[in-house]
Amino acid sequence: MRRKVIAGNWKMNKLLTESDQFVDSVTGSLPKDDNVEAIVCAPFPFLPSLVKKAEGSSLKVGAQNMHFEDSGAFTGEVSPAMLKDLGVTHVVIGHSERREHFAETDHSVNKKVHAAFNHGLIPIVCVGETLEQREANETMSHIEAQVRTGLEGLSDEQISSTIIAYEPIWAIGTGKTASSADANQVCTYIRTIVKEMTSENIAEELVIQYGGSVKPANIDELLEQPDIDGALVGGASLEPDSFLQLVEAGAK
Numbered sequence: 307m308r309r310k311v312i313a314g315n316w317k318m319n320k321l322l323t324e325s326d327q328f329v330d331s332v333t334g335s336l337p338k339d340d341n342v343e344a345i346v347c348a349p350f351p352f353l354p355s356l357v358k359k360a361e362g363s364s365l366k367v368g369a370q371n372m373h374f375e376d377s378g379a380f381t382g383e384v385s386p387a388m389l390k391d392l393g394v395t396h397v398v399i400g401h402s403e404r405r406e407h408f409a410e411t412d413h414s415v416n417k418k419v420h421a422a423f424n425h426g427l428i429p430i431v432c433v434g435e436t437l438e439q440r441e442a443n444e445t446m447s448h449i450e451a452q453v454r455t456g457l458e459g460l461s462d463e464q465i466s467s468t469i470i471a472y473e474p475i476w477a478i479g480t481g482k483t484a485s486s487a488d489a490n491q492v493c494t495y496i497r498t499i500v501k502e503m504t505s506e507n508i509a510e511e512l513v514i515q516y517g518g519s520v521k522p523a524n525i526d527e528l529l530e531q532p533d534i535d536g537a538l539v540g541g542a543s544l545e546p547d548s549f550l551q552l553v554e555a556g557a558k
Contacts, residue, residue, distance in 0.1 A: 310556030314543025368396030477518030
């Protein structure tokens with residue numbers, strides 16, 4: 307059985323004191339269950355403190371982005387080597403907000419995924435369609451292109467260790483959520499693509515999350531779907547109580 311992975315994406319929110327208080331609030335209350343994994347993906351300035359505070363607990367700390375080079379003249383960027391040195395375990399790659407506002411492409415996502423694995427980081431690779439693409443019946447072809455390009459050149463072992471987060475762009479921060487059946491349909495298709503790229507065994511090991519206005523009120527219905535293995539959560543991950551409810555749902 308695949309583990310459930312609940313990852314909170316704080317985006318550009320909180321101050322250092324608030325982020326420290328969050329970790330203090332949740333670490334002692336996380337379910338003691340190996341079948342669920344809890345991650346907080348925080349802004350860069352908070353990562354050293356959060357890694358230290360999470361020591362000895364099951365909470366993992368992830369970054370929200372990184373550059374694909376190890377070092378160099380890239381003012382304002384953070385490298386995978388820096389993240390690994392801090393003790394970060396995961397990194398979100400290719401979030402739709404990065405694609406929209408910072409011109410990230412499927413090819414730059416692929417470079418970052420390779421760089422993450424080169425430094426022992428687990429990539430959470432985001433894919434998703436716009437409302438216009440969905441209404442034009444282009445969802446599956448768009449998702450397939452993102453998955454195939456994003457995972458290109460990876461070994462089967464690396465692909466099985468990747469986390470893919472399906473986030474329909476029209477549902478992020480809008481209050482709209484894809485129906486559990488619709489979300490599962492796309493996640494099933496992602497697994498089919500990975501099966502074609504690798505093997506049935508690898509595809510069955512792959513963790514596929516759903517993201518897009520996930521909250522305690524709808525998490526159970528989503529996780530009941532056979533191909534949804536967790537959630538990448540925005541707003542509902544900012545408060546300790548709601549984050550814990552989401553993780554507890556994954557442990558059921």
